[in-house]
Amino acid sequence: MTSEIPSVKEATVPAILIHGIPDTHRVWDGVRRHLTRRDVEAWDLPGFGATPPPGFDSTKEEYVDWLIDRLEQVGEPVDLVGHDWGCIFTARIASLRPDLVRTWAGGNGPISAQYVWHPLARIWQDPVEGDRFMDELEPKPFAKDLAAGFDVPAELAEDMVSRVDGPMKDSILRLYRSALTMGAEWEPELANMTAQALVFWGALDPACQIEFGEKLGRAIRASRVLRLDCNHWTVLQKPAEVAAALEAHWNRPE
Template sequence: MPAILIHGVPDTHRLWAGVRRHLARTDVEAWDLPGFGAPRPDGFGSTKEEYADWLIGRLEEVGEPVDLVGHDWGCILTARVASLRPDLVRTWAGGNGPISARYVWHPLAKIWQDPVEGDRFMAELTPDGFAADLIDGFEVPADVAEDMVRYVDTPMKDSILKLYRSAVRMGGEWEPGLARMTAPGLVFWGARDPACQVEFADELARAIRAEHVVKLDCNHWPVLQRPAEVAAALEAHWRHHPPPRNLKPDWDQMR
């Protein structure tokens, strides 16, 4: 029963490197979403529904329920998957990804959702400028921010725009489905996140009946800023829900 880690925007699987260094288990995989360091399938339109369907397809290939974890859009998409296909998810954990009709998209998301302003933003985007925004606005360490923006290529820019434009009313559309989630849940959140306010951690936890909410003293990226604490919370969550033992019959005693 592997653990599958899903990144958000504007990230790739590299987001999870720090957390993975602090995990004891070795059956951990971090996947790239299409357009985010991985090719997009032919005809893939990068909408929120297509990303959820893509994740479902990949999880079906695993062949057994997984420990599913997501951050930012990874949180939103994995929660959607867990609500649509609870049979694919053994446990769920996610953070800094609001799924609420009350949530108001942050200013940058609104720019991306605008066909004119969003296209202009991406056309004028420079690595140095984007890195500065991540450092100043979200307290991402400078070396990490500089590495992150290296992977913001043309496919990722296009994927971001299409994803956000499909998600103007995501909260109202997907919030009701959270009640169908059956996997034991953990919510972790950077408590000083200006884009995804910490009140939505509690709201998400109530919606999915999460067992624990872990609020960390950091900004939007606890996975980068508090990797040891995130790893500890995940491992405690998984220990509390050990996988079922594959018991084999003791033939000697049965003779």
């Protein structure tokens, strides 16, 4: 019960984990089981397990603002981690508000003007096709698609899809439609990131190709770009490896 505690714990710097889409905080469960530190929180985004505030329209800017508000309430810089859209949001925050971030780590969330949205994202961005997709979405076929196309373990894919409710569907559509030119808009400010940074990326991801992980690493002067031998959901496929990389990253000399 009193095992060795990493130096980051001694400083009581919290670690905050932010999920992507279509996930909730539960996507981090496997990683958290492999972490030795206890001051770790995984937050649900509005519409993804958390109730959206009044007037919240689920745009990319609103998610960033919502996260900044919560991070300000922590009262000290945090070890900020994100996957997929969580990677995108947290990198944006570290670029805009470096005072809130002690270290940053993220993966499989491209921020580049050269990135072309994957086919499913383009469906969601289309007002007609996106609405039709969500109206017709059946959990079991969607889970099978995730398992087949992204190598998500079947039971985890089924659990993930079981949480895709009405508010999440609406939030996904609104977010993607606000993000048509996200890469071009947000890429320039990446140069403002000052936090020690780690990029971890599933090298077999067909939707967010590894070249964009390497590009992100260069843009933010990351201390490491970790290429993992897996698909998009690194946190589900390689939880032990992600956890080990995070703890090594958190304990690097500043």
